Structure formats: C-alpha cells, structure tokens
Amino acid sequence: MLAAAAAPTRTIAAPVSCRSAGRREDGGGSATARMPRAILDLFRKMRAGEFPDGAHVLRAKIDMASPNINLRDPAIYRIKHATHHNTGDKWCIYPMYTYAHPIEDAIEHITHSICTLEFEDQRPFYDWLLDKLADGGFFTRPLPQQIEFARLNLTYVVLSKRKLIQLVDEKHVAGWDDPRMPTLVGARRRGYTPEGFRRFTDQIGVSKSDGWIDYSVFEACQRDVLNDTAPRRIAVLDPVKLIIDNYPEGQSEDCFAPNHPQQPELGKRVIPFSRELWIEREDFTETPPKGYFRLFPGNAVRLRYGYVVQCTGCDRDAAGRITAVHCEYLPDTKSGTPGADSVKVKGNIHWVSAAHAHEAGVRLYDRLFRTAQPGQESGNFLDDLNAESVKVIRAQLEPALKDAAPEASFQFERHGYFVADHVDTKPGAPVFNRTVTLKDSWVKTEK
RNA sequence: UGGGGAGUCGCCAAGUGGUAAGGCAUCGGAUUUUGAUUCCGACAUUCGCAGGUUCGAUCCCUGCCUCCCCAGCCA
Numbered sequence: 255m256l257a258a259a260a261a262p263t264r265t266i267a268a269p270v271s272c273r274s275a276g277r278r279e280d281g282g283g284s285a286t287a288r289m290p291r292a293i294l295d296l297f298r299k300m301r302a303g304e305f306p307d308g309a310h311v312l313r314a315k316i317d318m319a320s321p322n323i324n325l326r327d328p329a330i331y332r333i334k335h336a337t338h339h340n341t342g343d344k345w346c347i348y349p350m351y352t353y354a355h356p357i358e359d360a361i362e363h364i365t366h367s368i369c370t371l372e373f374e375d376q377r378p379f380y381d382w383l384l385d386k387l388a389d390g391g392f393f394t395r396p397l398p399q400q401i402e403f404a405r406l407n408l409t410y411v412v413l414s415k416r417k418l419i420q421l422v423d424e425k426h427v428a429g430w431d432d433p434r435m436p437t438l439v440g441a442r443r444r445g446y447t448p449e450g451f452r453r454f455t456d457q458i459g460v461s462k463s464d465g466w467i468d469y470s471v472f473e474a475c476q477r478d479v480l481n482d483t484a485p486r487r488i489a490v491l492d493p494v495k496l497i498i499d500n501y502p503e504g505q506s507e508d509c510f511a512p513n514h515p516q517q518p519e520l521g522k523r524v525i526p527f528s529r530e531l532w533i534e535r536e537d538f539t540e541t542p543p544k545g546y547f548r549l550f551p552g553n554a555v556r557l558r559y560g561y562v563v564q565c566t567g568c569d570r571d572a573a574g575r576i577t578a579v580h581c582e583y584l585p586d587t588k589s590g591t592p593g594a595d596s597v598k599v600k601g602n603i604h605w606v607s608a609a610h611a612h613e614a615g616v617r618l619y620d621r622l623f624r625t626a627q628p629g630q631e632s633g634n635f636l637d638d639l640n641a642e643s644v645k646v647i648r649a650q651l652e653p654a655l656k657d658a659a660p661e662a663s664f665q666f667e668r669h670g671y672f673v674a675d676h677v678d679t680k681p682g683a684p685v686f687n688r689t690v691t692l693k694d695s696w697v698k699t700e701k
Numbered sequence: 702u703g704g705g706g707a708g709u710c711g712c713c714a715a716g717u718g719g720u721a722a723g724g725c726a727u728c729g730g731a732u733u734u735u736g737a738u739u740c741c742g743a744c745a746u747u748c749g750c751a752g753g754u755u756c757g758a759u760c761c762c763u764g765c766c767u768c769c770c771c772a773g774c775c776a
Contacts, residue, residue: 311774321704323772332774351776372770375705402706404769409712457724459714461707464769468712471725481738516738547736556734589734602734668735696736 300333303346307333312347316382324379328352356380359398360387367398370405371464377402404464408472409626411436412635426639427622431677433687434622434643444619445663445673445689447483450476466627473690480663480671480689485513488525488558488604488652489666489686491616493532495578496549496605498563501529506607510590511559523654527560531605532650538568538579545699547600549579555601558667562587562597604667611650615685616672618645649686658684668692 300310312331320326330353337343359367367380377400384397405413412418413436421427421435431439441451453475458467488511506528513520538549549555554564563581571577586593622643629635658664660676670691678685 308774313774323704326772329774334774350774355776371706373776375771377705404707457713459724461714463707463714465707465713468725471713474725477737486735515733515735545736558734560734594734599734601736604735665735665737668737670737692735692737694736699736 297331300331301345301347303335303343305333307335309333314353314383316379322375322378324352324376325382328379352376352379353383356383356398356400357387360384360393364398365396367400369400369402371402371462373400374402376400402462403460404462406458407464407466408436408469409466410469410621410623410628412623412628417635420636426636433617433619442661443673443675443677443687445671445687446476447479447663450479453478469621476690477671477693480665484663484665484671485520486511486515486667487655487664488606489616489655489669489672490532490534490604490606490611490650491618491647491666491669492535493650494535494538494576495608496531496533497578497580498529498531498583499566499580500582503529505529506609509559509588525559525652525654526607526610527557528607528609530608531557532608532611533579533603533605535576537603538565538576540568543700548603549581549601553601554584554597554599555603556587556589556599558602558604559589560605561585561589562599606650606652608650610653612653612656613648614651614655614683615678616647616649616688617675617686618647618688619643655684656682658686663689665692
C-alpha cells in the first residue's frame with residue numbers, strides 16, 4: 255500500500271511540506287514557494303528516515319480558504335519511525351487514513367464505499383483526491399463514491415472496538431467469545447442464529463438519522479427463528495420436589511411429548527413419569543396472587559403431557575423453606591388417553607421425573623448492561639454493567655437432553671431458547687446457555 | 702463560531718405534490734396441554750415549529766427551533 259500510494263503523490267498539483275510547528279492555518283504559504291523537485295527530495299528524505307517524527311509532513315495543496323477544514327491543505331503523509339510488518343524499518347512515512355482510503359477503494363474498483371456519518375465532511379477530500387488521480391491517469395472514471403449512513407446503535411449493548419477490548423482486557427467478561435459479547439464468536443456461543451441476524455437487519459433498515467434500535471427488536475427476531483426451528487424439551491431450572499402421594503412407589507410409565515407443537519411431523523419423544531418429580535419452585539405457592547393458576551393447596555393443574563394433579567400441601571424445613579410439594583393424581587386424566595380432558599384445568603406446568611432426570615449446568619444470560627445507553631449518565635460505560643448478566647445454575651433435564659449435540663438449540667418449554675455450549679459440552683454431559691427467554695405476559699400482570 | 706448532517710407513533714422506518722406502509726413495543730379479544738406460538742382488532746386528522754406557494758404540502762419555498770458530527774501529523 256505504501257508503495258502504491260507514494261507514486262500518485264507526484265501528480266498532485268503541488269504537494270507541499272512544511273515544518274512541524276506549522277499548523278494548517280500558517281503552513282501553506284512558505285511551501286508554495288518551494289520547487290516541486292526540492293519537495294520531492296525532502297519527501298524522500300522523510301521516507302528514508304532522515305528526520306525525527308513530526309519534523310515534516312507532506313500536505314496536499316488544495317484551498318487554505320475553504321470553510322471545510324479537510325480541504326485546507328490536509329496532511330497526507332507523516333513521519334513515523336515505526337516497524338512495519340512488511341517493510342520493517344526501511345520506510346519511515348505513513349499515509350493518513352483519509353488519504354489512503356480513497357486510493358484503496360479505487361485500486362479495488364469499489365463502486366460505493368459505505369461508511370458512517372462522521373465521515374460526511376471528509377467526502378469533498380475523497381472526491382478531490384480521486385479526481386486529481388483520475389486526471390493524472392492513475393484511475394479511470396467512474397470513480398468510487400463514498401456514501402455515509404448512520405451506524406447501528408443497539409440499546410443495552412456497546413459495539414465500539416475500544417470498549418469491547420476494555421471489557422475483555424479488564425475481565426468484565428470471560429473473553430471475546432463470552433456469550434454476552436456482541437462478537438461473532440460470542441453470538442454463536444449465545445445461540446443467536448444467522449437467520450435471526452438477517453431478519454434483524456431486514457427490519458431495522460438503513461438511514462442517515464442516528465438513533466437507537468431497541469434490543470427487543472433483535473430479541474424478537476431471534477425468537478421468531480428459534481420458535482420455528484428449535485425442538486421443544488423440558489428443563490426444570492429451579493427444582494423443588496413434587497410428591498404424588500397416591501402414585502405407587504417404584505413405578506414409572508412413559509408419557510409422550512411432541513417435539514414441536516406446530517410441526518407434528520417432527521414426532522414425539524418419551525418422557526418417563528414417576529412418583530417423585532422435579533417442578534419449578536415458582537410453580538407452587540401457598541398464597542396465590544390474583545390470577546395465579548398454578549399449584550397451590552386445593553388447586554388442580556396438569557402436569558404437561560402427563561396427569562392432572564391436585565395439590566394437597568407442602569413440607570418445610572426448620573428455616574421455613576419449602577422442601578417438597580404434595581399432590582394426588584387423577585388416574586383417568588393422562589394426556590393422550592380418552593379421559594384426558596375429563597377434568598378441565600387452567601394451569602399446565604412442566605416437570606421431570608426425579609429418578610430419570612439428568613442434572614446439568616445451565617447459564618442464564620441477560621443483558622450485559624442495565625441501562626439502554628451504557629455510560630450515558632456517568633460517562634463511564636462500565637458503571638452500567640449489569641451485575642446479574644449471568645447466573646450459573648444446576649438444572650434438572652429430561653433424559654432426551656443428555657445427549658444434546660454442541661450448538662444444538664432447544665426451547666425449554668415455558669422458559670426460553672437454550673443452546674448446548676460448543677466449548678463446554680462433552681458427550682453425555684451438555685452445558686446449556688440461555689439464548690433468549692420466551693415472552694412472558696405473566697411477569698407483567700404480577701406487578 | 703465556522704463547516705457538515707438529521708428531524709414522520711414510545712423505538713426503528715416507508716412514503717417525497719393527491720390526502721400517513723411495515724416491524725418492535727403497547728392495549729383489547731379468540732384459539733391453545735408452553736401465562737409461548739398463532740389469529741383477529743386497537744394504536745399519527747398528522748409528518749420539529751411558523752409562515753408562504755398550490756385546488757391540494759410530510760413532500761416545494763422562506764424563516765426559526767432541536768439534536769448529532771468535524772475543527773488530530775486518529776480512524
């Protein structure tokens with residue numbers, strides 16, 4: 255790139271160099287008096303490393319009276335005694351990005367060079383440079399065109415490289431592939447799908463007004479895709495025992511659950527049922543709030559894909575914590591049998607047979623930041639880190655989940671979408687990452 | 702201050718002279734063995750503000766207001 259860029263400088267109307275002390279406002283005048291040959295000679299000495307950093311700079315002569323400062327004889331090469339990965343220490347000048355960029359675009363036959371809004375007032379220089387180089391025969395028209403659009407700002411997310419590096423370096427996250435990171439490797443471990451990203455980009459559009467896309471738009475896109483593609487499975491994330499007192503000890507039977515309620519062609523899987531099950535702690539309460547239709551003493555619910563049970567009470571330990579919930583099942587109500595609908599219930603909770611469950615690690619991820627625009631208030635985005643952006647738990651899974659393949663996504667019914675982590679999952683010992691929760695209108699009515 | 706941009710529903714975003722698409726969110730209601738999904742319905746007499754042109758303006762003109770970016774030998 256350096257070599258390619260060096261040649262064209264000779265064609266610029268009158269490239270000039272000036273003393274390091276001179277800024278744009280006062281540096282142009284003396285240089286116009288210099289002869290091109292003298293300037294070329296000086297430039298070669300700059301390149302050869304005969305001057306210290308900052309001693310000279312090569313500037314393009316354009317228009318010192320321009321209201322656009324980028325046209326006031328901008329610097330295009332400066333001296334830097336840096337070791338280059340290709341040229342080593344032989345070449346001591348480096349082009350400015352604003353100078354190199356249009357040339358690179360032209361060399362690569364770029365037609366539309368898309369960039370962000372902050373480069374808008376750089377465009378006149380971009381056009382000026384390529385126009386000069388085309389006049390000099392280095393490039394043919396039509397020339398590349400720089401077109402600016404707003405960058406993507408996503409609420410609750412930081413995307414700047416500087417900030418991402420800081421998150422990793424200062425170990426606020428586990429690494430570049432931490433599932434909370436908005437990186438390709440992070441998104442992949444999180445279980446976000448490529449199709450979900452495509453849907454997202456289709457929906458947010460492209461414009462020149464800089465705004466903030468709400469993270470819920472992104473989540474909705476991921477849910478859309480996962481809802482169609484992810485097989486359903488049962489996982490109890492916060493287990494408490496449910497004991498069916500009138501079900502024989504030691505007995506078990508098979509229940510059948512569809513892999514996808516909207517796609518029966520995907521078949522069913524077997525889920526073992528027995529006397530002692532794991533259910534979610536939050537699916538039972540002794541003091542039900544208004545509208546609560548899960549387990550509470552006297553109430554009946556369906557054990558999804560199994561029987562209807564009636565709650566009889568619970569056990570507590572010395573500290574008052576519930577250790578087990580008790581119920582009795584209605585033998586004729588098994589899902590899939592003629593009597594299944596003989597008893598109507600509103601509630602429907604999931605469960606896993608304690609004797610058949612597979613315990614596994616699950617990471618519940620949430621937004622990395624707790625404010626929509628991290629750092630907006632305090633000026634330091636780290637102040638807005640969400641302390642609860644990850645919760646590592648042990649969950650009780652249905653047997654079919656034991657052999658989940660790395661990167662396989664599932665919907666854990668009533669919870670959300672989860673993916674088998676491709677780094678930590680071992681054969682027969684999956685570890686799951688929560689991609690995104692299901693929508694939950696109950697948490698809203700609760701408040 | 703000078704220069705460069707942007708202002709259409711809570712958040713994005715079409716429309717650019719003929720009387721305001723769509724998505725997310727929200728709120729109703731139906732279906733549902735996921736308080737999910739799906740489905741139906743509601744959701745800007747109004748397009749930053751004020752004038753003007755026009756039969757008619759979000760769109761054209763004038764003025765104003767607000768917000769963002771630049772003023773590195775950074776990218």
